[in-house]
Amino acid sequence: MRSLRFILSVTALTFIAHVANAATTVVLKNAKNESIGTAKLTALTNGVKIDLDLKNVPAGEHAFHFHETGSCQAPTFDSAGGHFAPAKNPHGFDAAQGPHAGDMPNLMVPADGKLRQEIINTQVTLGKGANSLHKAGGTALVIHDKADDYKSQPSGNAGGRWACGEIKGE
Ligand SMILES: [Cu+2]
Numbered sequence: 001m002r003s004l005r006f007i008l009s010v011t012a013l014t015f016i017a018h019v020a021n022a023a024t025t026v027v028l029k030n031a032k033n034e035s036i037g038t039a040k041l042t043a044l045t046n047g048v049k050i051d052l053d054l055k056n057v058p059a060g061e062h063a064f065h066f067h068e069t070g071s072c073q074a075p076t077f078d079s080a081g082g083h084f085a086p087a088k089n090p091h092g093f094d095a096a097q098g099p100h101a102g103d104m105p106n107l108m109v110p111a112d113g114k115l116r117q118e119i120i121n122t123q124v125t126l127g128k129g130a131n132s133l134h135k136a137g138g139t140a141l142v143i144h145d146k147a148d149d150y151k152s153q154p155s156g157n158a159g160g161r162w163a164c165g166e167i168k169g170e
């Protein structure tokens with residue numbers, strides 16, 4: 001009876017771990033450490049779906065990437081490192097051998113500063129492997145001051161890092 005209870009609890013823990021891996025919510029913060037909304041990450045068979053729900057973002061076009069370290073130290077967010085690029089290839093959708101796994105289309109923020117947007121990145125995973133967003137040390141979601149030109153090295157000439165959200169490693 002005691003061993004049965006043990007088996008049941010191990011099964012429950014494994015189930016919880018699996019569920020935790022299937023979805024995670026990232027809180028994005030600006031340089032003043034204020035929340036500017038969330039990005040809910042959901043595992044898909046062919047990538048990761050990002051449900052953005054943002055507010056108080058400057059209107060206009062902003063680069064949006066996964067960066068290589070799960071650390072967001074305001075105000076510069078330099079601690080997030082470069083773009084998440086496990087293949088160590090060039091940056092950009094308009095570069096030969098690009099894009100980085102963490103490269104994504106620019107966000108287009110309307111005048112009211114609110115953005116609800118669903119984005120799918122087919123080059124990353126919440127599961128195991130080199131392209132996992134939960135790799136050792138984690139990864140980060142970054143919104144930049146300016147647009148990504150999709151070709152300048154190493155990061156699309158997107159200017160400073162306006163907001164950042166940490167994704168924990170495993
Ligand atoms: Cu970036």
Ligand SMILES: [Zn+2]
Pocket residue numbers: 065083090091092099100102103154155
């Ligand atoms: Zn890149």
